[in-house]
Amino acid sequence: MARIIGGIGTSHVPTIGLAYDKGKQEDPAWKPLFDGYKPIADWLAKEKPDALIMIYNDHCSSFFFDFYPTFALGIGSEFSVADEGAGLRNLPPLPGNVELQAHIAESLVNDEFDLTIFQDKPLDHGCFSPLPLLWPHKPEWPGCVVPLAVNVLQFPLPTARRCYRLGQAIKRAIESYPEDLKVVVVGTGGLSHQVHGERVGFNNIEWDHEFLELLQNDPEKLTELTHKDFVERGGAESVEQIMWLTMRGALNDSIQQKHVNYYLATTTAMTAVLYENA
Structure with a gap:
């Protein structure tokens, strides 16, 4: 049977991809961030997962506000x-496992999650910004992806509890897949940041670290928070943390934090954390 071996939480700030493409890995302003991903990349290279489930939000690249689904699962090869307006990045397409994707889709619908299914849609920086820091891509990516887009842009948003329950349903889907695959679940976005309005540039370091502690040890407490709670504590865009809760819901109750890197050098608290199932 397939099994989930771990989870990753990562920021998906578009400037990460820009800095990567411009070769700024040793730049003093960027080196602490890039170095923070190396232990996770080493872990992935050692464990060799067959698939990454990428939980992200589309930034109006493939969906727009006239049709913006709550949960959308990609199925395609x-x-x-x-x-996104600056030309295509020099990255190969991400391979997909149609049989695995279709199984997850059917399992989630049977688990009463009403999904939108998409095909032939490109993925934006929600997925591609952190991926080259995690996986090598020359000449090709080492495994396949299952893209799962979550609405964190247009209200009404799914609740934190709903996202956590979605992760639990993903766990059931993976563990019912008959092929012997190793899977890692990646939750993207967050942590505290606000990129517009009166509080532009807002961060809350204390809340970020409290969130990480609760995510590991008491995620159910986080499911009690409203969107207003997340926004007040971490800024308007920090509501993306509900995608980290989806990742956490897919893991075991008991997990080990193998690595964390927290770097606040811009308006966004750029974070990368690795969990292993205990």
Whole structure:
């Protein structure tokens, strides 16, 4: 049977991809961030997962506000990079495992999650910003992806509890898949940041670390928070933390934090954390 071996939480700030493409890995302003991903990349290289489930939000690259689904699962043999206005990044398409994706889709619907299914849609920086820091991509990516887009842009949003329960349903889906696969679940976005409005540039370091502690040891407490709670504590865009809760719900109750890197050098608390199932 397939099994989930761990989870990753990562920021998906678009400037990470820009800095990567411009070769700024040794730049003093960026080196602490890039170095913070190396232990996770080493772990992935050692464990060799067959698939990453990428939980992300689309930034109006493939969906727009006239049709913006709550949960959207991609099914396809490959997913290309979205052009977000600055030209295509020099990254190969991400391969997909259609049989695994279709199984997850059917399992989640049977678990009463009403999904939107998409095909032939490119993926934006929600997926592609952190991926080259985690996986090598030359000449090709080492495994496949299952893209799962969550609405954190247009209200009404799914609740924190609903996202956590979605992760639990993903766990059931993976563990019912008959092929012997190793899977890692990646929750993207967050942590505290606000990129517009009166509180532009807002961060809350204390809350970020409290969130990480609760995510590991008491995620149910986080499911009690409203969207207003997340926004007040971490800024408008920190509501993306509900995607980390989806990742956490897919893991065992008991997990080990193998690595964490927290770097606040811009308006966003850029974070990378690795969990292993205990």
